[in-house]
Amino acid sequence: MYVEIVTIDLGARSYPIEIGGGGLSTLGERAGIGLAQALIVSNTTVGPLYAPKLRAALTQRHSHVRILELPDGEEYKTWSTLQLIFDELLKHGCDRKTVLYALGGGVIGDMTGFAAACYMRGVPFVQVPTTLLAQVDSSVGGKTAINHPLGKNMIGAFYQPQLVVCDLDTLNTLPARELAAGLAEVIKYGPIADMELFAWLEAHMDALVARERGALAHVVKRSCEIKAAVVGADEREAGLRAILNFGHTFGHAIEAGMGYGVWLHGEGVAAGMVMAAHLSQRLGLVDGSFVERLTRLIERAGLPTRGPVLDAQDNAGRYLELMRVDKKAEGGEIRFVLIDGPGKAVMRSAPDALVREVIDQCCAS
Amino acid sequence: MYVEIVTIDLGARSYPIEIGGGGLSTLGERAGIGLAQALIVSNTTVGPLYAPKLRAALTQRHSHVRILELPDGEEYKTWSTLQLIFDELLKHGCDRKTVLYALGGGVIGDMTGFAAACYMRGVPFVQVPTTLLAQVDSSVGGKTAINHPLGKNMIGAFYQPQLVVCDLDTLNTLPARELAAGLAEVIKYGPIADMELFAWLEAHMDALVARERGALAHVVKRSCEIKAAVVGADEREAGLRAILNFGHTFGHAIEAGMGYGVWLHGEGVAAGMVMAAHLSQRLGLVDGSFVERLTRLIERAGLPTRGPVLDAQDNAGRYLELMRVDKKAEGGEIRFVLIDGPGKAVMRSAPDALVREVIDQCCAS
Incomplete structure (x- = not known):
């Protein structure tokens, strides 16, 4: 497996971006990520393709690994969709150490990151971008947000992930x-x-x-x-x-x-x-x-x-x-x-x- | 006017807490606060008592000073009330330099602070606590949040104000x-x-x-x-x-x-x-x-x-x-x-x- 690493240098908030094939299948082996519960946030398009594989990889690491599939599309990048993430976390009593995995494109990354920034005032999260746009841009750099009817990305946070894994294999299924x-x-x-x-x-x-x-x-x-x-x-x-x-x-x-x-x-x-x-x-x-x-x-x-x-x-x-x-x-x-x-x-x-x-x-x- | 200063020491995010009488009437004179638009966020109980006075004090500093009165009470510490702040800011084209003033108790401070943390990924804000609880606790330290039906303060951010002004005169009207x-x-x-x-x-x-x-x-x-x-x-x-x-x-x-x-x-x-x-x-x-x-x-x-x-x-x-x-x-x-x-x-x-x-x-x- 060929993997390149690019590092985002932000002092205590620095983190690596891994670029290569097969990264998704080995994600349970990364150091530095907590061992508590995990929630994979994906959408109804990407989830069926990759979420079971990611869950299998994470099961060795986390005590529980759940999957939440959101509706797919920029029009769902709203507070009410974000609320589904909070509901899921609270329903299962997820605490401050719970790790969120964003599995999808820019919309999933932006929403999952913002949910991670806000849930209990901040829980760790990992970006697993599955679109080219998310791999080259939106998953990197900690900009998270949802849209407002009067403007795009108006409500959000600067909140850095702990790791970004760009698995190039996921681009094969991209329209x-x-x-x-x-x-x-x-x-x-x-x-x-x-x-x-x-x-x-x-x-x-x-x-x-x-x-x-x-x-x-x-x-x-x-x-x-x-x-x-x-x-x-x-x-x-x-x-x-x-x-x-x-x-x-x-x-x-x-x-x-x-x-x-x-x-x-x-x-x-x-x-x-x-x-x-x-x-x-x-x-x-x-x-x-x-x-x-x-x-x-x-x-x-x-x-x-x-x-x-x-x-x-x-x-x-x-x-x-x-x-x-x-x-x-x-x-x-x-x-x-x-x-x-x-x-x-x-x-x-x-x-x-x-x-x-x-x-x-x-x-x- | 007798004023005591307590400093919150957080490096680049340090800020003073002013404690004394009459602070509200002189708030336009503080250094270090921006000159752009301002929005005073208050509630229907405190707003009528103090918001006009605060606006008068701020008019000399800010290009526009608007007042938004939210419904009063812990039961309104929700996303839908928070949304009223975002609506007001966007309706008036408020930019990233807009300063929010939280005029009220803990609920107003928590919601205004969280709105400031999220609006365009962060705008400056000032706490003007008018209850004893907010003056001695909730306005200080940068914890902001809203409630979720399944738990209190579950959605929020650590986000520090630029200044806290505890005007003891406001305690005269407190029930x-x-x-x-x-x-x-x-x-x-x-x-x-x-x-x-x-x-x-x-x-x-x-x-x-x-x-x-x-x-x-x-x-x-x-x-x-x-x-x-x-x-x-x-x-x-x-x-x-x-x-x-x-x-x-x-x-x-x-x-x-x-x-x-x-x-x-x-x-x-x-x-x-x-x-x-x-x-x-x-x-x-x-x-x-x-x-x-x-x-x-x-x-x-x-x-x-x-x-x-x-x-x-x-x-x-x-x-x-x-x-x-x-x-x-x-x-x-x-x-x-x-x-x-x-x-x-x-x-x-x-x-x-x-x-x-x-x-x-x-x-x-």
């Missing part, structure tokens, strides 16, 4: 649309931090879409390394960490405007990155050839390069309204993550008129 | 029953940490019940000092901090068993301390004269010294069942805070049979 959504977050790391990775993606996008193991292992590892460096420098998003939201301000508006779950998070980010790139160009930060390269790569990943029309009367106005409630808007001003030359991100506000032009240009008519 | 409930937490500090305070209380209980300013100032300050020392040594309740739960294991069972809000928290703690003292005596840790002294002091504060009958068939069984789901029960074993000689607390489990005897002895028939 193509979800694989593509994960590639959006991989592509993201290029423009903001690493144009070498970007060039590598241009050369290997076909291998990735074909799920070649070596190509997937490379992008998961490289993505986690970049994310680890950013999170290690700025755990609570006081500054630098915000660059990881490249494409997300537009993307969140798309997700919220369409209704959560209609567009996948990665799809919103994909179209959002194109918009942010165009905005960067209009502000004179990058030239058109870069915007073209990015758009082409996103397209090859099977992702949307144009945003949806959210309002037939005033589409740009609707985008602006949704973006203003986003966390990046401080004092009513929208802060965009823009590209200040390929490989370097910058936080900037922009005149509304310019943003409107970009939205008009980048949305499907 | 006598609430004042007594606060005295329960003051009395608590004696047996677990400071028998000098205990003797002082024996000498000055009448002055406290009569709300003499000097007496109140003394107990608020001394209580905060003891709590500050304990919290500074063990912020996340890994060990020592649990001693602050003297009387609380029985007390939480009373509150939950009667239905939240029927008994005040301090009333449950009062009867719970008598039970815990009896249990300590049966385990040979203290003698009967101490139990008698404690019971007498609690009685003089106007507090219950006997627990309610929660189940006519098997009262002790019901208490045990409720206590097992409490956070202090780990691996199914109930850990009691007991008195190991007056002035010193110890964590111990006890045989069920002995606990049953104590409950039978200490409950109203």
